[in-house]
Amino acid sequence: MHPEHRFDPQDGLDVFRRLNRYMNELFGSQDEVLTNILRSIEVHGLPPISVSPATGKLLTMLVAISGAKRVLEIGALGGYSGVCLARGMGPEGTLTSLELVEDYARLAQHHLEKAGFGSQVTYIIGPALESLKTLVMDRQYFDFFFIDADKDNYVNYLDYCIQLAEPGAIIVADNTLAGSGIGSPRALERRGEIMKQFNETVALHPQLDAMFIPIGDGVTVARVKE
Known part of the structure; x- marks a missing residue:
């Protein structure tokens, strides 16, 4: 490759960020419910780490397309x-x-109550690993x-998700780009290494079909094989 044509990771990162800004403006600016939730999160002093509007739209579409009726969220x-x-x-x-x-x-x-879903959601408080262990012991399953x-x-x-999964269930993980650390020198940082390990585990797992989607801070999507 000629030197002036060599790929610069920073150029790719800049393009990625511009595309994400565009998608977030497109899918987030007109959604009053979600905009108000973000304002409330800020007012109450919670960390500003909600999923991006584009990632949120992807979640809605994936649940709808898969026909999922029992959804488990780790981190509310x-x-x-x-x-x-x-x-x-759906209802x-x-x-x-x-x-x-x-x-x-x-x-x-x-x-969730303000958005009309209060009767459909249950919250379990405590360390997620303990809650997941209990769900496994109770033989709860999700799609x-x-x-x-x-x-x-x-x-x-x-x-744990694989243990709790119905055949064909979808598993989605956010932040798997690790603040743009994957594939750049920042991948040497701890969070980048953790996400690299996670993505490789998903990609090579014999029970999963998986794909990485570069929106938001990176989304890994996997399907549990039947």
Whole structure:
């Protein structure tokens, strides 16, 4: 390759960021419900780490396309992603949301109720690994999973999701681009390495078909083989 044609990762990152800004403006600016949730999260002092508008739209579409009726969310925060998931599952669907912080879960539930999904969502408070273990012991099964909690445990969450999965279930994980650390020098940082390991685990897992989608902060989508 001629030197002046050599690929610069920073150029690719700039294009990626511009495309994400465009998608987020396109899908987020006119959604009053989700915009109000983001304002409420800021007012209540929660960290500004909700999924991007484009990622939220993808979640709604994936739930709807898959026909999922039993959805499990790992990490509720203020309810932004919960509303996106609930929008896709229809009136017969149920959402079980695991959240470590009780105040976060309370705010999320308030937002789900305002959005019209209060009767369809259940919050389980406490460390997610303990809650997942209990769900396995209770023989609960789900057909859609969304992982968006502490990154150190992503591989552990994945293992539990597979145990809880109906055949053909969809598993989605957010932030798998690790703040644009994957594929660049920043991948040497701890979070980048964690996400690299997670993505490789998903890609090579014998029970999963998977794909990485570069929107938001990166979304990994996998289907549990039947």
